[in-house]
Amino acid sequence: MIWNETRPxxxxxxxxxxxxxxxxxSLATGILTDLPIMLGLVFITKKPSNTIYLIFAMIGICCFRAMTLYFFxxxxxVDIIPLKDPILESVFYGGSVLLKDLFFSGHTANLILIGxxxxQVWLKRFLLFCAFLVGTMLILQHVHYSIDVFAAPFFAGVIYxxxxxLGNKTILHDMSEGKRPNTLMYGLGFKNV
Known part of the structure; x- marks a missing residue:
């Protein structure tokens, strides 16, 4: 995403x-993003089929963000207070603080996608609540336009x-158990709908 910083x-x-x-x-945003995602990853990776879905989801979110950043x-x-995120800056951004990784909010979308x-329904609700709080804080800090945050749930749902x-049709194709239905209602915790 560093490549996007110099483009008008x-x-x-x-x-x-x-x-x-x-x-x-920044501090509250970082805590409410990183810790819930790490906790979610611990629970997701306990089940191999969920790990497969996670891998496809992470590839998907990277591809979708790259496309939207390229085209939009x-x-x-104007009044942005740059978001200080030590993990993103050191691992992904080469020590830089990025200002133009805007459409759509990766912080919000990742929390929703993990959710x-x-x-676990209790953890799902917690992650989705954190996504709401983080999206609100990103707007309050002027890190993102409101449309960036409001678009994140849509993209997270599509990627989910x-x-x-893809998980069901490829790697998990021959499994009789462990596959999940391809519905957003299931993803939201309504398993009998």
Whole structure:
């Protein structure tokens, strides 16, 4: 995503952001993103079929984010307070703080996607609640336009459906047990719908 920082982009007038004075919530955002995702990964990887879905989902989210960043180049919001995320900066961003990795919110989408993949309903609800809080904090900090955050659930849902489909049709094709239905309702915890 570093490649996107030098490309000229469009600055959006966001009526919601214009009503909010930005506040630095980097620490809270980092904690409410990283810890729930790590906890979710521990639970997901206990079951091999869920690990397969997770691998497809992570590839999917990287591909979708790369495509949307390529096709929708945006300048950062005017009053942005850059998000300090030591894990992303050191592992993925080469020590840089990125300002233009905007459409769509990866923090919000990853929390939602892990929440959809997790089987434990209590943890699923916790992750989805964290996604709501993190999305709100990203808007309050002016890290993302509101459309970036509002689009994240849509992309997470699409990626979830694709990852379940691909997992069921490829690696898990011959399994009689362990495959999950390819419905968002199942991902949201409604297993009997």
């Amino acid at each position: 982009g469009l600055r959006i007038h966001d009526p919601l952001l214009s009503l909010i004075t930005p506040v630095d919530l 180049v945006l300048e950062p919001p 959809l993949l997790i089987e 459906k694709i990852s379940i489909y």
